[in-house]
Amino acid sequence: MGRELKGLEDRVLDHYMFVTKNNNIGVIVGNSHTDFFYIGYIKYAATNKDTIWCNSFLCYERVIKIYDPRIVHEHTYWKIYIPYYGSEVPIIPSHIVKHIYDPKRRALEILFKCEDDLECTASSFIEKLYGAGISQGIGITGSLLPKIHNPRYSDLDFIVYGVREAINTIEFIEENPSTFQVFSEDRLNEWIKRNAEMNKIPLEAARKLYRRWRRGIYGGKEYSILYNNGIYSSILNKPEWRTLGKTKIIVEIEPSIDGLNYPSIARISKWIYIGGIVPRGDVSHILSFEALYIPLFFEGGKAQVEGLLQYSKVLDEYRILVGVKEYLGRIMPL
Missing domain, CATH: 2.40.50 (OB fold (Dihydrolipoamide Acetyltransferase, E2P))
Known part of the structure; x- marks a missing residue:
């Protein structure tokens, strides 16, 4: 669900997504930005080729296949040194952004009407959290957010905004292991190996960092959940x-x-x-x-x-x- 930028009510938060004027799709990083640019990067580039990520008008190829700051930096045209981070980070000038995708609005849209198997599984996931009293702050991100997902290949990506909502979600998932299932042994070992290699840590260290409240299986689909306090701030005031x-x-x-x-x-x-x-x-x-x-x-x-x-x-x-x-x-x- 796209929307135009208007004012304070459109302050972007972590994992909001956007469309640029040349139809590329990107991801917002963190809650701290400015009126002139967002910290973020282009994840999907519009293409004339057929790909697995398409909407009614365009197809997209994934520019950033895995999140690695070096890869993101290499593929980002706009960068700026941020004193608060003490680092050069990728940015998106606000004047090139055409629409913002709000994860919470998209979650509500899917909850009220799902249009394919993946959306319906996402809707069921959200309903489960609603049934546990977690009715605020649930958002959908990933390829489902800008509606370029492929029901056959795409996963479920969620983000929960708000401190209380985050705690309640974690507790609910921990209390329901049969609904929110752990990865299979083969998939878990694959996840452990990939993260150990990417971060140059031992396999056992990576194993210690797996949690069902971050990643698991729901309704036969792999899911991931991020959490966020939902509070915007200006990066210039830090x-x-x-x-x-x-x-x-x-x-x-x-x-x-x-x-x-x-x-x-x-x-x-x-x-x-x-x-x-x-x-x-x-x-x-x-x-x-x-x-x-x-x-x-x-x-x-x-x-x-x-x-x-x-x-x-x-x-x-x-x-x-x-x-x-x-x-x-x-x-x-x-």
Whole structure:
């Protein structure tokens, strides 16, 4: 469901999608943007060829096949250095955006009328959450959002906005393992191997990061769920962080709802230096652009972290940045 940009009510949030004036489709990243540009990237490019992603007028080829900041950076024309991230990030100028796709509006549309098997499975998924009292904040993303999905090949991609809604969704999925099923052993091993290779972590570390409330099987279809607090902010009003270099520490992560957002924040209660640049003060948190680590950040635990050490003069704090094109880093649950 497309809509024109009008004002404050159209403030975009993480995993909203958009169509540009030349009919390419992209994804919004995070909740912090400006009136002049959105942090995001083009995921699908319009093409004259037949592909599996089509609507009534056009077909699309997937430009970004897997989310890797280096690949996204390579395929993005517009980039800008963001002081808050201390990193160059992909952006989409607001003047080239023709329509915004709102995940919550699309979920309501599918709930009231599904037009194919995939939409009907998505509708059933949403109905289950509604039946559990989770009636706000549920959104649909992925290829279902701009209606270019293929019922045979596409998966179910959801996002839940709001803190209470996120907690309730996680609890409901955990309490209903027969409805929201774990991956098969073969699929789980495939997922573990792929994520271990992409993030350069041991297989067992990747295994520890799998959760049904993030990924599983519903109605015979694979699903993924992201979570978001639903709060917009201006990226220009956030403090600057300066990168000092690579560091490696062992941390104790406190359980925190901030871990569910994207980019994700892990609150650190204790840390031990291992190597690289030495922090000259307390390391307050980790900021990660890699969604794999969300369960660890949300639930807490011990981990080894390799990333970019950053310092904010305004806050007089240190943090570690993970998952950016300058240095991917990695986090291994211990």
